[in-house]
Amino acid sequence: MSGEELFGRDGDLAHVLRFVDNAAESGDALVLRGEPGVGKTALLDAAAAHARTAGATVLRIAGAEFDVEVSFGALGKLLQPFAGDLGRLPAVHSTALTVALGMGGPAAASQLAVSHAALTLLTEAAATGPVLLVVDDLPWIDRASAQILGFVARRLTGTRIGVLAAARTRDLPDPGGLPCRDVPALDADAAMALLGHRFPAMPARVRRRLADEAKGNPLALLELPTTLSKRQRSGAGALPAVLPLTQRLHDAFATRIAGLPDRARELLLVAALDGAGELRTLRAVAPEPGALAAAERLGLVHADHDRISFSHPLIRAAVVHEATEAARRRVHRQLAEAHRDHPGRHAWHLAEAATGADEHVASLLQKSAHANFRRGSPVHAVSELLRAAELSPTPAGRSTRLAEAAYLGTVVTGDLRDAARLLESAQQAATEPSLALALASANHLLNRDGAIDEAHRRLAAAVRAAPDPADASDKTLLEALYNLLLVSAFGGGDLKQWDELHAALARLRPRPPELLAIMQVTFADPARASASILDRLDAAITGLQHEVSPARIVRVGMAASSVDRLAPCRDALARVVDYGRDGGPIASAIEALFLLGSAAFHSGQWDDVLVRVDEGLDLCARHGYQLPAWHGRFLRALVGAARGDHAGAGAAVAELTGWAEPRNSGLVRNCALQVGTLDALGRGDFDAAYRFATSITPAGEFASHVPQALATLLDLVEAADRTGRLAEARAHAAAARDTGVGTLSPRLAFLTRVASALAAPEGEDCRLFAEALDAPGLDRWPFDLARAELYYGERLRRTKATARARASLTAAWERFERLGAEPWAARASTELRAVGTRPEQADLGDVVLTPQQRQIATLAAGGLTNKQIGEQLFLSPRTVGAHLYQLFPKLGVTSRAALRDALTTLDDG
Known part of the structure; x- marks a missing residue:
């Protein structure tokens, strides 16, 4: 239908055409929403025609309700015209798209990689002319393609790419932040005009009655008259008393389909159940595609080159609903045979054709689910696992597949409530313990209740039951070991738990994966990480620029955070957060937000810390994640303590401690102690600070399995020095040097030098402070630098070096003020007054440089x-x-x- 034939759509049409013009200039996205049949497709047609006339390349697809959900299937159709341009992309993007679109490749590509690759390919194409992507029935395309299109649609500024989509309102109640225009029903005048144009011989009285019943739905206005007899359409016969819109539309389609020859209806059923719309598949299953001519004449389908499409999704739905169950199963078996070269479709059609339990089909579906998970389509993987569980002939098989679905629901999709239901079903079906069940149940316990000891018990028992030696290629076993490591870290210094982990890793053959081996060291004993481990960690961090797995990026970030090397991970972690916002893994996005918050704290971006924390905690609350929420609360409390919120810090210490104690979480308990230490230092309560700090690790020692021992290095030395415990201060500074803490990161090297200066005897201390402060790049850590300047200024004042003390104290005060670290700024201000200067007087005045x-x-x-x-x-x-x-x-x-x-x-x- 051309733009001139759109009745009552002047405003909508102008809006859509204006969108097309704007998108051709600077990129834009728009979603049209409305009830079925309201005219969304007609607006898409008009937009596509307008874009082609203006010289744009138009790529168009339509979702289908009964389609076989194949990851990236819709994306492949959409990008097919540009397949020849893949070779011009960077290798990482070309490989990702080649693998995702089923054109080969050495390994599966993640959804994040495919998202970036698709955006790059479209941007390159748009460099030579505008590109318009038109997607009808957006919610019905495969989930992976929908998420990638959402990713692209949010990044169109300046690209000359337009994304125009349509969806039924009930299928897309939330457009995910994209610009949206609701397409309303036609008003009475427009409805009458449309009926008059299409059925000019119909009396106005009949048209008015149909318009009343259709309630402005254009599809109903056009289809309902076809159900009337000639006498009724002409006004000679009485119209039915009631014409329920939804039922009448279905009846209209069913009646039209029923009037087709049997062979045509069979072909329509093949096309409807296949979903791909490929004529070659139709020919392979039904060698007489010419029989569709009758359906084409009725306007039910449209064949164009190598594809066939239904004129409206409701027609396809009616075809499926009108067929018998036996006919549907028969066609699914035929389609499974036709798709033998596509494992995912082959398995799905076999599953749809199955009449009872079938281990062969269940196994094929499970393998397809694993492949879809690796390719970045976890939601579809869960669907396949659930269908595989239904087809499992044994309780053990059903339990394992349900447990895998529950685990993916917990760690990827963020649907903990549904995961609980799946886990309960898996447990009911289980006849004996399994690794998959232990992994799923442990994760559910951790995220729901924070039951650390019980989660460890279940994971450890399942890992012990694995064969000896254990297979290092067993993905479920490796996931269990990663989780066992994290649970051990949460437990803190329980050496028995760590011994169990080390023993399990030693059994792996041929060897543990590189990242797992690195995390084993950086989590267990970060202060003593060897140069070799640090080099291997640096290599993993460098590799993040090309990494596309959100889980791996987060795990590398965790390993780096343990040894204060988190800063180089920030770009990759930000990608994980963006991916989560676009529908990617929620759990990974939460962890990435909090890791970015940790990095922002050290770099003095404290307001950014709070923004990250608020977003992460909101996601935790929305999806029911209790375990990771402690990290966000800790970071918020740390900023509050540094800024002098004593009441808030105290409440946070109580909250974190109250959470940690019953769960035996040494990690969270030590985080509470770290907050208490910093708060006490700011208030000048050095005795309390010393008690807090030495409850984390004794003076003169960096306890293994306690990452907060590194975080409170300077805190403990200052608290000891201020309370006259000079021997303890010097012992702790010496321990930092002897343990090699300064080799872990440039920041820890600086803190080690400052701690040594702070603990040094008078006469040597000022020299050591001057040496520590002369290093380049210290302004990367403004809070640490300001503390060092404060300590140096205090020592200079004692030695009567008033001018130098004033300069150092002024620098400290200014940094503290910029950070909002009020108690620390007050300490610097007090020292400045002691040298005869008010903070506001500490400026450069009339300084002149040659x-x-x-x-x-x-x-x-x-x-x-x-x-x-x-x-x-x-x-x-x-x-x-x-x-x-x-x-x-x-x-x-x-x-x-x-x-x-x-x-x-x-x-x-």
């Missing part, structure tokens, strides 16, 4: 060493050092890290 001083300061602020500066300015490193020695107090700074801010302030003045 041209050479300015050059040296600028190069030093850029991170160059004294030797590199000397080489550029033809000066000796010693001369550069002498200039910097004079510049630091002159500019009121104590380190290179503060030079950039000082120079900016000087320029502003």
Whole structure:
């Protein structure tokens, strides 16, 4: 139907055509929603015609209610015209699309990889002209393709790509944040005009009655007259008293289908159940496709080149509903044979044809589910596992497949409530323990109740029951081991749990996977991670730029966080969060949000921490995840403690402790102690801070299996120093050096030097502080740097080095103020008053630099060493050092890290 034939749609049509024009210029997306038959498809037709006239490439697909859900099936149809362009993409994108679209490849591609690849391919295509993607019945295409299209639709700005989709309102109550336009029913005048145009001989009285019954639904207006006799249409016969819209539409389709020859109806059933719309499949199953001509003449289907499509989904639904069960099963068997080269479709059609339990078909479906999970379609994988469970002839098979579905529901789809129902069914069907059941039940216990000890017991028992040696390629076993490791970490320092894990990993042949081996060390004893393990971790972190598995990205992030190497993981973790927002794995997105919050805390982006935490905790509450929520609450409490929210910090310590104690979670209990330590330091209650810190790890020791021992390194040394426990302070600083804490990360190296300076005797301390603060890049950690400047300023004041003390304390106060760390800023302010300066007076005033001083300061602020500066300015490193020695107090700074801010302030003045 052309744009001129759209009755009562002037506003809708103008909106859609304006959208097409805007999309052709700068990219845009729009979803049309409305009741079945309201005219969404007609608007799509008009938009497509307008776009083609304007020179755009139009790619179009339509979902089908009874389609065999094949991951990326709709995407493959949509992108087929660009298949020849795959070779021009980067290898990682070309490979992802090649694998996902079933054109071969060495390994399965994740949905995240395919999403980026599809966007890249379309963007490349749009470089030569606008591209419009038109998707009818969006909710009925396969889930994987729908999520990828959603991913693309949210990233169209500046691309010259348009995504125009349509959906029934009840099928898409929430458009997922995309721009949406609801297509209403026609008003009475438009309905009468449409009936008059299509049925000009029909009396106005009859048209009015039909319009009243149709309630403005264009499809009903066009189809209902076909159910009337000639006498009724002409007004000579009485119309039925009641014309229920929904029933009448179905009756109309069923009547039209029933009037077809038997062979035509058989072919329609094949086309309806196949769903792919490929004529070659139709010919393979039914060699007489010409019999469809009768259906084409009635407008039920339309054949174009190599595809066949139904004129409306309700026609396809009617075809299926009108067929007998025996006929449907027979056609499914034929389609299964026709799709032998496509394991997923073959298995699904066999399942639909099955009349009872069938282990062969159940096994095929289970394998297809595993493949779909690896390809990034966990929702479809769950559907296949559930159907496989129904077909399982033994209770053990049914239990295992239900347990796998429950596990995926827990860790991927975020549907814990449905997972509980599946798990209950799996447990009822089980006749003996299984690894899959233990894995699913342990995850459900953890996320629902945080039952750490019971989860560990179940996982450990199932892992012990595995053959010895254990097969390192067994995916279920490896998932169980990853979970056993995480549960052991939550338990804290329970060495028996760790011993069980180490023993299980030692049984793996040929060897544990690389990431699992790395996590075994960084989780169990991070302070003593060897250089070899750190190098292997760095390689895993580097590989994240090409990693597409959200679970693996999060696990690498966890391993990195344990040894303070989280910063390089931020981009990959942000991708996981974006993927979760677009319908990807919820559990991974939650963990990624909290890991990003941890990184933001160390980098001084405390407001960003709170934003990440709020989003993560909202997802936890919405989906019922209790276990990961502790991480978000801890981060929020840590920011509150640093900013002086004593009441909030105290409440958080009580909450975290109250959660941890009954669950025997040493990790969460130590997180509560870390919050208490920081809060007490800010308030100047150093005795309390010492008690908190040494409850995590004794002074002079970095306890294994306790990551907070690294996090509170400087806290413990300060608390000991402030309470006169000088021996303990020096012992702990020495332990940091002897254990090699400084080799784990640049930040921990800085904190180790600061701790050594803080614990050093008078006369040596200032030299060590100056050396620690002279390192480049310290402004990456503003809170840590400000603390060091505060301690240095305090020591300088004691030695009567008033000018240098003033500069150091001023730098500390300014950083604390920017962070909102009020108790710490107050401490710096007190020290400044002791040297005769109010904080607001601590500015650069009338400072003037010579041209050479300015050059040296600028190069030093850029991170160059004294030797590199000397080489550029033809000066000796010693001369550069002498200039910097004079510049630091002159500019009121104590380190290179503060030079950039000082120079900016000087320029502003």
